[in-house]
Amino acid sequence: MPERKPRKDAARNRAAVLAAADELFARCESPEAITMADVAAAAGVGKATLFRAFGDRTGLIRALYEARLEPIRNAVEEGEPPLGPAAPPHERVSALLDAVLCFKFDNRHLALALEGTGSDSPYQAAHYARWHRTLQDLLEQLPGFTDGGFTAHALLAATRADLVEHLVRHEQADREQARARLAAFTARVLG
Numbered sequence: 013m014p015e016r017k018p019r020k021d022a023a024r025n026r027a028a029v030l031a032a033a034d035e036l037f038a039r040c041e042s043p044e045a046i047t048m049a050d051v052a053a054a055a056g057v058g059k060a061t062l063f064r065a066f067g068d069r070t071g072l073i074r075a076l077y078e079a080r081l082e083p084i085r086n087a088v089e090e091g092e093p094p095l096g097p098a099a100p101p102h103e104r105v106s107a108l109l110d111a112v113l114c115f116k117f118d119n120r121h122l123a124l125a126l127e128g129t130g131s132d133s134p135y136q137a138a139h140y141a142r143w144h145r146t147l148q149d150l151l152e153q154l155p156g157f158t159d160g161g162f163t164a165h166a167l168l169a170a171t172r173a174d175l176v177e178h179l180v181r182h183e184q185a186d187r188e189q190a191r192a193r194l195a196a197f198t199a200r201v202l203g
Contacts, residue, residue, distance in 0.1 A: 026065055028055040033076050034122070043125030048072070073126045074137075080119055081139055084111050088146060101150040105167070106198050108150075112143060112171045113194050117187045120180065123173035134172075135165075143168060154202065167201060170194055 032054035036046050048069050052059045066072040084095075093099035094107035116123045127134045134140055144164045151160035169175070171194070179185040185193075 022065070025055070025057050025061055029057060029062060029065065029072070030076050030079060031055070033072055034080075037073075037076070037122045037125055038119075040121055043121050046125070070126075073122065077119070077122055077126050078139065080122065081115065084115060085142070087111070101153040102202060105147060105150050105154075105202065106195060108143065108147060109167055109171060109194055109198055110191055112168070113176070113190060114187065116171055116173050116176045117180075117190065120173060120176055124177055127173045140168070156203070163201065167198060170197060 029051060033046070033051045036050055036054055037043060040046055048059055048062050051072065052062050055062075062072065066075055087095040088104075088108060088111075090096065094103045095111060096104075099107065126137070135144075144161075147164035147167060148160040151157045151163050157163065176190065179190055
């Protein structure tokens, strides 16, 4: 049986909800302050529409986060070097970590909201598992790496949203400073 396409109004509502949520999270001081009622009002839909489409607040945040990550995912899976599959593993590791860090800088409040949902471990999230698996595979292609799994966890820890938030708020680090620090750290780890 072929998969049904969503109705036009459902697709339009979903796009409006994602755009409204994106805007609200981008300009909020605290991600916890954004409620489903806020998103519904900003999108011009009823709360029932939100719950039907996303299940709960965490489902909405995940959907928005995944939509935002899609360009990076596509670049890693099919893109040009340094992220794409044709690049040497050493370059791809650095490029992937840089892309994830930049994503977290650009989507800091959304990433904090997702990492702070408390519904499950951030290490069990689909996006984390994907980045971890990709990094582990790349690391294990490098000479001398026998525990790519742990090293991938350690490198990804340097891109956590709560760390990015700390660097921005408490250390006044900007995006380029954080990128340079991560590149230097990654180079030391990779040897």
